[in-house]
Amino acid sequence: MSSRQRCLALALALSIASSAAAGADTRPLAQRLEQIREVNRFVPERAMPMLLAIEQEGRAAPLELRIEFLNQLSGGYDGLGKLDEALAVAEELVALGRRHGHNGAMAKGLLRKAYMAYRHAELLDSHQLTWEAERLANLTDDVELKVRATIAAGDAFTEQGNFPKALERLQSAAALARKHGDPTQIVMSLNALIELYGQMREYDKGFETLAEAVAAAEKAHSPGRMSTLKHAEYSLAAATGQYQRGLKALLDSLAIERSIGADSMVAYTLVNLSDCYLKLRDYVNAAAYAEQSIVAARALNDAGLEATGRLNLGQAYLATGRLVDGKRHIEAGMSAYENLGDQPELQSVLVEYGQALERAGDLPGALRAYHRERKISNELFERRRQRAVLDLQEKYETEKKQRQIELLRSENEVNSLQQRIWWLLVAVFALASVVVGLLYRKVRHTNAQLHEKNKELKQQSVRDPLTGLYNRRHFLDYMRTTPQAPVQAGPDQCGALFLLDVDHFKHINDTFGHAAGDAVLTAISNSLGEILRETDMIVRWGGEEFLAFLPSIPRSGLDEVAQRILSGISAVAVVHGEHRLAVNVSIGFAPFPLSCGGLVLPWERAVNMVDMALYMAKSHGRNRAYGVQGFADAGQVCMEDIEQNLEGAWRAGKVKMSVVLGNQASAVQAA
Template identity: 30%
Template sequence: MQPAVVSLCILVSALITFCGFAYESSEQIQRNLNALQMSAEQDYDLSLLPDIRALREQARAQGNKPLQIKALLLEGSIVQHFGDFEDGLNLHQQALQLAEADNNTFLKANTYLAIAHLDIDLESYELAQRYLDKASLLAEQIDDNAQIKADISLWQSRLNMDKGAYRLALKSALVPEVSGIRQETLAQLKLTRSWAHLQLGEYLPAKQILDELDNAGYLVQNQRMRIMSAVQRARVALQSGDFATSIDLAQAGLRDTLGTRFLLFQSQLQWILASAYAQLGDYQQAHRYLKRYAVTEQSLNLQKRNNKLLKLEAQYSLAQQKQALNELERDNAQQAKQIMAHQQQIENARLSQQRWLLIALLAFTLVLVFYWRWQNRRYTKLLESQVAQRTEELAERNKRLQTLSFTDSLTGLSNRHHFFSMIDSTIEVHRQKWQVPQRQQSADLIFVIVDIDHFKNINDSFGHAAGDIVLQDFAEILKQCTRESDILVRWGGEEFLLVMPDMDRAAAHEVTERIRRQVESYPFVVNDQTINCTCSIGFAPFPFDPTQPDKLSWEHVLELADGGLYLAKESHRNAWVGVHTGEEEVQSPAEHMVQNLRSYLQAGKLKTWSNLSDLIYVCNTR
């Protein structure tokens, strides 16, 4: 009895220690993320990205969605700051999906603000205003909303500034007299107000705001706002008529921007210098800085154009495909009209020649009657030949249209749309075969899901073009390892679905092992480099339970095959796992069996086939 009590105490102690470790680990991630946030506020630095991505992966492993969202937003703001708007938009969209799944109002509002910031940089002002309005609605639902409202005011004022509505910018950039707002946000609001005053020619209020910021000492820590303050101070001196001071301040600010990415501030400082020198009568220096200003503005305009092109590239491919489909549909409609017109011509020709026949019978001899009939046959055959040709062309175009809608453009395999259009008929044929007793042993319908291992690493390391090449080669391997009667589908991303009719379960083992070996040994060549890839496979037979063939639908069997894929990835990767019934009949409902697959495997109610001997049934992460 005593040894049992001691063992129980040890187990409880270990459990408490594990829970405490998990809690501390989550707290440590939060502290590290806060430190990175503070570093990014001081100066956006690309060297922060590896640490942010590592923290995001740790948060994902722990299932901590709020930390994942914060890490995605921070990473997106940094890459956006360096002009990578495409990746920035993707990261913000991932954060928005997680926030909506987690139903986190605060994080959704912050995500809308981040997307609005990106649209402001891309000069998509209408979209930016929509996201700001969404963030404002969500902010009203948050109790402690001082910071989020201050952020909304900041970006609303920035949007008004970019649109030239300087009075509205002053109105929206009011500094709230409440606590709980970050110092960086307050400083940015004040700088925005100062800039709006300068745009309106009101340099005295702008100077007062800048003096307050200098006394606070925050600008010393943040290079971007320090340079922004230098630009505004030089502008204040220029508007007040102190041209020498304006030149000194602008040159100091220009030196601070050397070797940095702040082209916009360089452009403004060069314009101030050109204006100040012109006012002092030094036209040579004014012309010199004016030329530099023109070159910098040209670079800025090119950068804006490239940013807009990046945003449009993602939309262009889809628009091009839709345009091709619309053109095919228009051509088909035109061909149908032409066929109807030709058919009407045939009918009109027949009626006309019949009328002429009645008239000719009164005047012409029997020879002319035979001649007319010969001409009638000849003309009819010609028109029928034209109709047949047009009909064949229409059928060919319809076939091309169907192929385009049923085929994955990258791999040439069938897509989900094609799969769902024919799976019901395939299942019905299989049921008819299963009703024949002598064919039941060889009439299984095997559902196989194949997934490329670590495919994301390939995209991250070699680029998405390399990933596309790997997907194309992978599809060719699957074609070589399967039969013509098998259904091969690109299921999504790096996942492929294989449906093998008329196959016994033992042969399914051989096919999956052949696929695994072919992928493992195949040299994927990308940019003169060889990439070694592996895959994980899960499969299940239909009907799943031969004693109860109608108990599980094909959708349930597909989920069980996906569960086998998860087991293969969790246990080893580069493996295959098949799920099947045990010797005892399972009486549980199908939904319960699918949702609790691991429990059934542990209890021995369901069994697995695999090339591995050490399958793991208890891990819940993929």
């Protein structure tokens, strides 16, 4: 059957179902639910009126049909974005299953609840619900339910980054679907497997699986399933740089979706088309499809989709020189992400926005985007750190309770032994004393272990779990409780602040994975420990940033330290799997305390000045260090102006700076 014939088949199903909803439909309820099911999967806006028309009959139907009706009703509300209504029906489905001891009903309801938790970004709850649904589904004879639950479990492991378990689950789902012979189930399982292969960067396997899935979709006569596979093909093609193939897949998908009236799918395809044209640098078409996607998203009341469309439109405008319009749309898109609470996506957008502004020559705007991205990065980093500390505390409390139980058990044993001793001859009293002494030593040993664990927990609160360096909290506490002026051996001595940022760190994460990024951060922290002295404080400042505080150093030696750091880190080769990664850093530095005339800047403003110097190093080519050495006559400068635009003040002669180049130049420039 051709694509056109498949589209006509679904259109016929829509026509029959609509006609049935308009007049009296005498067909059995099971037949009508089966007719609505495929429509509900891809065109929920058409299916929901049909479901609501038979709601009274569906709720009064025999148990199996009632379960199927409630499952479809929850799915329809979900497809329309009515998450509260979808969750309420899912809860009703779970309660129905518990009341009748029906594992299938409970599994379907829990799967629906898991989807709702995922929509609200509650991933931990979503995964727990999914795995419980999988357990219950495997207790039934419902093959389709087993396939769906196994796919959902595989997706949950994928979201955790546990690719081996995800692969095992999804391959099991595909094997079960093949054994059952239902082409729709085969397409579902293979589509999830294609997405996993894409994340694992095993693109050849992804394309092989895609070919099998397309053949199954042909047999299923489902244009909606074929459309989802076109999106899978686009993802693989874009990941492998085959943008023309990806563009054709999206245009084919758009034609299918419009022919069956799948408005929500059309909206997402329009967004992907605008993104694809951006990659192809066809900014006219990118803007056109972005504008269409915004209109479609508004019709669906989908704020996240509209935000993505605005970001694409803004990038297209920036690329064509329409800076004001581009900024307006990008800022509107980012504001929507802020309202939705999607900080990881907002951080990624800010990186791209800053780079686009830098290319357009708007350095102040790029600097603002950079600082916003750094702030979000630090907030996310702090949340992960707090989560790690809470996990450690939870583990410690569990171990502490276990030790208390063991201690109580030991004490009970002592009491039992003492009762026996009273009934023994006086001759065994010495033996009882020995036993008590041993138990007392055991208690003392346990208390000593508890003391050590408390010390370990305190140490963890001021150390970064990945690198073992001091964390930002420790540095802030140190600066608040330590006098501003460092200990000086003479007039030629000073303290110093060095702020480092790993160059192209996002590219490393995106290309080789977060495990490679962690290996890079660990290698850099070890290298800094070798380059700097034991008396120097090295801090993991946030994400990929490090701060070094040197309490005492010759004033003439700051550039030399910067050169040592640049050269030392560039010489480190990070081995990750089969790859050897070479990394560089950009640095901003300044003496500390930093003063202008008789005014000594507070340490917070000194750190901000170093941060601005770091940004200059990033924007002037990376792999270099920019150092603030001092200021012109205090009567001729305004610190507030310098803090607003350090580069402009430098070029105007109000700030004395030095530039230290990395390996490519290996020289120190002064200005």
